Amino acid sequence: MTPQAAPTLTGKSFFVIFTDLDGTLLDHETYRWDAASEAVELCKERGVPLIPVSSKTRAEIELIRNDLGLEDPFVTENGGGIFFPRESHPEPPRSTVFRNGFWEWDLGRPYGELIIALREIRAELGWKIRGFSDMGVEEIARLTGLDAMSARLAAERDFDEPFVIEPTPSDLGPLERAVAGRGLRLSRGGRFFHLHGENDKGMAMERLLDWYRKQGLTVRSIALGDSPNDFSMLERADYPVLVAPGQGYGRLKDTISRLTITRQRGPRGWNEAVMEILGSSEEDRHG
Numbered sequence: 112m113t114p115q116a117a118p119t120l121t122g123k124s125f126f127v128i129f130t131d132l133d134g135t136l137l138d139h140e141t142y143r144w145d146a147a148s149e150a151v152e153l154c155k156e157r158g159v160p161l162i163p164v165s166s167k168t169r170a171e172i173e174l175i176r177n178d179l180g181l182e183d184p185f186v187t188e189n190g191g192g193i194f195f196p197r198e199s200h201p202e203p204p205r206s207t208v209f210r211n212g213f214w215e216w217d218l219g220r221p222y223g224e225l226i227i228a229l230r231e232i233r234a235e236l237g238w239k240i241r242g243f244s245d246m247g248v249e250e251i252a253r254l255t256g257l258d259a260m261s262a263r264l265a266a267e268r269d270f271d272e273p274f275v276i277e278p279t280p281s282d283l284g285p286l287e288r289a290v291a292g293r294g295l296r297l298s299r300g301g302r303f304f305h306l307h308g309e310n311d312k313g314m315a316m317e318r319l320l321d322w323y324r325k326q327g328l329t330v331r332s333i334a335l336g337d338s339p340n341d342f343s344m345l346e347r348a349d350y351p352v353l354v355a356p357g358q359g360y361g362r363l364k365d366t367i368s369r370l371t372i373t374r375q376r377g378p379r380g381w382n383e384a385v386m387e388i389l390g391s392s393e394e395d396r397h398g
């Protein structure tokens with residue numbers, strides 16, 4: 112286990128970071144994270160679990176966590192799946208299934224159901240809705256700015272269908288009602304709308320916090336995000352961080368008074384916030 116989680120720290124506070132990827136830890140345009148490498152290294156040094164919580168797929172996040180050198184759990188497709196790598200978690204967490212090299216908790220609805228629902232909704236509203244399942248790899252690559260290989264990984268979906276509406280209507284009410292009427296949820300990320308089950312990032316975060324607490328750890332959670340689909344995490348976090356200065360989400364501070372809004376965007380903002388929070392807790396570490 113990670114150094115911070117050593118049994119001697121049981122009962123003391125333990126930082127866990129839940130982070131969105133696109134536009135937060137990764138640059139919105141280039142998908143690079145090197146501007147955050149100082150804080151990422153500090154997390155590793157201090158044994159602070161760094162948990163990606165993204166609308167990305169398992170295949171996509173696997174690549175990114177390898178690149179970041181992370182051994183921590185991760186959350187895919189807007190809270191649809193929670194994955195624990197077997198190498199770092201030899202004991203299966205309770206009620207997980209083992210699949211593709213990971214212990215897995217499924218919180219989401221199967222992808223096939225979501226595709227059928229989105230097609231029904233399109234017919235019902237008569238809107239020009241296009242989901243990933245309607246697109247080829249090339250179109251996904253063009254819309255996301257990903258290369259063809261990454262776009263292929265993005266298309267390997269289990270629990271969430273990203274889609275665009277052209278043009279985006281100003282009143283989303285009819286869509287919201289059509290989605291809710293099917294017991295599904297709509298969220299909005301940096302590029303796409305997403306159709307998924309009644310899972311969200313915050314619920315997945317809660318499930319993981321519970322898992323840490325059951326190990327006798329007093330967790331202090333840090334959550335970072337840049338879009339509305341991250342707000343359910345920010346609401347639950349002890350240290351919520353909005354990495355989207357000037358995006359018009361500043362009013363979030365009315366509902367989350369402890370919210371920090373970074374000065375910089377993307378990985379620079381991420382670095383700034385995490386260094387600040389972990390740095391200011393230096394005393395606790397030795398205390």
Ligand SMILES: [Mg+2]
Pocket residue numbers: 131132133134135300301336337338
């Ligand atoms: Mg984002």
